[in-house]
Amino acid sequence: MDQKRRKNISKFMSLVLRHSPEIIGLKLDDQGWADVQELMGKAARKGQRFSMEELLEVVAECEKQRFALNEDHTRIRANQGHSIDVSLDLETATPPEYLYHGTVGKFMQAIRQEGLRKMSRHHVHLSEQRDTATAVGARRGQPVILTVHSGRMFRDGITFFRSANNVWLTDNVPAKYIEF
Structure with missing residues (x-):
């Protein structure tokens, strides 16, 4: 094919x-x-x-x-990315110290103010590889790669999940955990 x-x-x-x-x-x-x-x-x-x-x-x-x-x-x-109500039965997991999120410039002002929000999806999606985040961001234009202090978030009590295809998921990422 x-x-x-x-x-x-x-x-x-x-x-x-x-x-x-x-x-x-x-x-x-x-x-x-x-x-x-x-x-x-x-x-x-x-x-x-x-x-x-x-x-x-x-x-x-x-x-x-x-x-x-x-x-x-x-x-x-x-495996993830649903906007409909499903339970993927994901178990909590300890993330690496840093994860990455790909976006585009037009969203940066809102992200600086509100952090990363799940919007219509069940979770915010994060990756272990900058290259993956770059590819995700590039789907909508010139990518901006954000570094998320996921280890610190986890130590502060924020829950993470890891999907079957190794995408890291969390409910939101407050701006204080993002390197801009």
């Missing part, structure tokens, strides 16, 4: 599994899992056809590992 097709399927699955399952009439359970055959069938009825082989390739080849399959590949879910 070519990269463009893989990207289109991935974007569609992100939309349906993270934000709007109702657009195809898909039901997710409380942890965000969907039946793979139901996903494929309902997607096809809305004009988005893909095979099981293509779905498996999207899951395996996604650099950000956005999706997880159960062991027998009958259920699928997004």
Whole structure:
């Protein structure tokens, strides 16, 4: 499958599994899992056809590992980034001393005043690698990389989670923990 097709399927699955399952009439359970055959069938009825082989390739080849399959590949879910109410059953984790967040300049004034907020998502997303944060920020323009004092936040009682694809999650990052 070519990269463009893989990207289109991935974007569609992100939309349906993270934000709007109702657009195809898909039901997710409380942890965000969907039946793979139901996903494929309902997607096809809305004009988005893909095979099981293509779905498996999207899951395996996604650099950000956005999706997880159960062991027998009958259920699928997004690893994080939901704007819908799901419980990912994430366990708390001790973060490294520093994590990074990629954004763009137009948000800097608000971030300086309010810190990083989860907005419509369940959590603020942070990465261990500056390169990953740079790629995230670059999706919206010239990236600005913020260094978050995550170790200090954790010692101050702020909870962190780590998703299955190694994205660090927290409810918010107050401005006092951010290097601008």
